[in-house]
Amino acid sequence: QLQLQESGPGLVKPSETLSLTCTVSGGSISTSDDYWGWVRQPPGKGLEWIGSAYYSGSTYYNPSLRSRVTISVDTSKNHFSLKLSSVTAADTAVYYCAKWYSSSVGKYFDYWGQGTLVTVSS
Amino acid sequence: DIQMTQSPSSLSASVGDRVTITCRASQSISSYLNWYQQRPGKAPKLLVYATSTLQSGVPSRFSGSGSGTDFTLTISSLQPEDFATYHCQQSYSNSFTFGPGTKVDIK
Numbered sequence: 764q765l766q767l768q769e770s771g772p773g774l775v776k777p778s779e780t781l782s783l784t785c786t787v788s789g790g791s792i793s794t795s796d797d798y799w800g801w802v803r804q805p806p807g808k809g810l811e812w813i814g815s816a817y818y819s820g821s822t823y824y825n826p827s828l829r830s831r832v833t834i835s836v837d838t839s840k841n842h843f844s845l846k847l848s849s850v851t852a853a854d855t856a857v858y859y860c861a862k863w864y865s866s867s868v869g870k871y872f873d874y875w876g877q878g879t880l881v882t883v884s885s
Numbered sequence: 886d887i888q889m890t891q892s893p894s895s896l897s898a899s900v901g902d903r904v905t906i907t908c909r910a911s912q913s914i915s916s917y918l919n920w921y922q923q924r925p926g927k928a929p930k931l932l933v934y935a936t937s938t939l940q941s942g943v944p945s946r947f948s949g950s951g952s953g954t955d956f957t958l959t960i961s962s963l964q965p966e967d968f969a970t971y972h973c974q975q976s977y978s979n980s981f982t983f984g985p986g987t988k989v990d991i992k
Contacts, residue, residue: 802983809983868935875930
C-alpha cells in the first residue's frame, strides 16, 4: 500500500522560504502514470492546488503561486520536495503531499499524506 | 483559470436522508470532475473520479453525475460516517482547481 509522509519545519518566518519533503513508501516515485504534488488548506478554508511534478522533471504550477514555487523529485531517495519563497501569513496552512494519477479518463489525486501544519510567524 | 463553485456551502441532514451536492465550473470541463471527502482533521479521500466512477472501496450509496459545467454528488442514504466536507475538483486543465467545499453535518 502506497504511503506518503510530509516532513519539514512547522514554523517559518515571514519573507523566508518554506521547505517541505514528502517521502513515498510502498511504491516507486518513478511510475509512468504518476505525478507528485502539493495541496494546501488554510485553517477553516478550502483546498488549493500548489503544483505537481513528474519524475522526469516536468512541472506544473498554480499560476497564482508560480513565481514563488519550486517542486522537485528525487528518484534516488524516492521523495519529492516543495519550496515556497517569500512567505507571508497568508501562506499559513496545512500542506498535503499527494499523488496525481493520470488515466485515460482523467487525472485525480488518489493518495494523500496526512498533512502538516506550517505557520508563518515571526 | 477555471473557477469551481459548490452549493450549498453547508447542509444539515439526518441518517438515512438522500443528499445532493452541486458543483459548477466556469467553463466546460467535459467529464473531468472529481469528488473528495474530508473528515475533520484528516486528509481528503478520493470518492469519485471522471464524474461518475467510484474509487475502489467507496460504498455504492455514493454516485456522481453531470457533464460540461454542472455536476452532482449524491449520497442515497446518509450514514454516520458520511458527515464530512465534500470538495469537487476539475482536472480538465493541468492547472487544477477545487470547489470551496460543502459541509454535511448532523441535523
